[in-house]
Amino acid sequence: MKEKEPYRGLIIALSVIIPLVVAVLFRVKVEGFDFSFLPPIYAGINGVTGLLLMVALVAIKARKMALHRNIMKVCIGLSACFLVMYVLYHMTSDSTAYGGQGPIRFFYYFILVTHILLSIVIIPLVLFTFSRALAGSFERHKRLARITFPLWLYVTVTGVVVYLMISPYYP
Numbered sequence: 001m002k003e004k005e006p007y008r009g010l011i012i013a014l015s016v017i018i019p020l021v022v023a024v025l026f027r028v029k030v031e032g033f034d035f036s037f038l039p040p041i042y043a044g045i046n047g048v049t050g051l052l053l054m055v056a057l058v059a060i061k062a063r064k065m066a067l068h069r070n071i072m073k074v075c076i077g078l079s080a081c082f083l084v085m086y087v088l089y090h091m092t093s094d095s096t097a098y099g100g101q102g103p104i105r106f107f108y109y110f111i112l113v114t115h116i117l118l119s120i121v122i123i124p125l126v127l128f129t130f131s132r133a134l135a136g137s138f139e140r141h142k143r144l145a146r147i148t149f150p151l152w153l154y155v156t157v158t159g160v161v162v163y164l165m166i167s168p169y170y171p
Contacts, residue, residue: 005128006135015124022087030091038089039170043163045082049075050156057149069133075152076130082159099169108165115158122152 056071098108125148132141 007131011124011127018123019120025087026090028091033092035089035092038085042082042085043160045078046156046159049078050153053153096169098166111158112162115162118151119155122155
């Protein structure tokens, strides 16, 4: 008998709504606010999230379930904070064009595009992985976490790389 997926409807709804809302808000420009200080902060949040993901992996391998659970909750919270700051910045600031030339330009756009696409894919993966743990379905949680972890880590690391590569071109 197939096990029921906890919070399935809510996770699917959030996985569609969040990227759509972000895309819509990207087109909204709010004048009179200066959030130009946010990119290094949300890049730092990405970096801390990546480090904590690795610590959480070490914790679970050491069978420190409570530590793993708490770190994962922090990672989800940090990712939510990142998203809010990212949207705030882009609603109040003009986009910055990448100024690098040659092969590095291809590398930048490859990293950027894969980062953006996987940041959309990671939403349902993180939420389903987390909900399975909350439901006590640990074998199913573990199977999905083997996919979720490297993709989420990639998104956090490439977020920092994209920031470092574009930061010289910020106004």
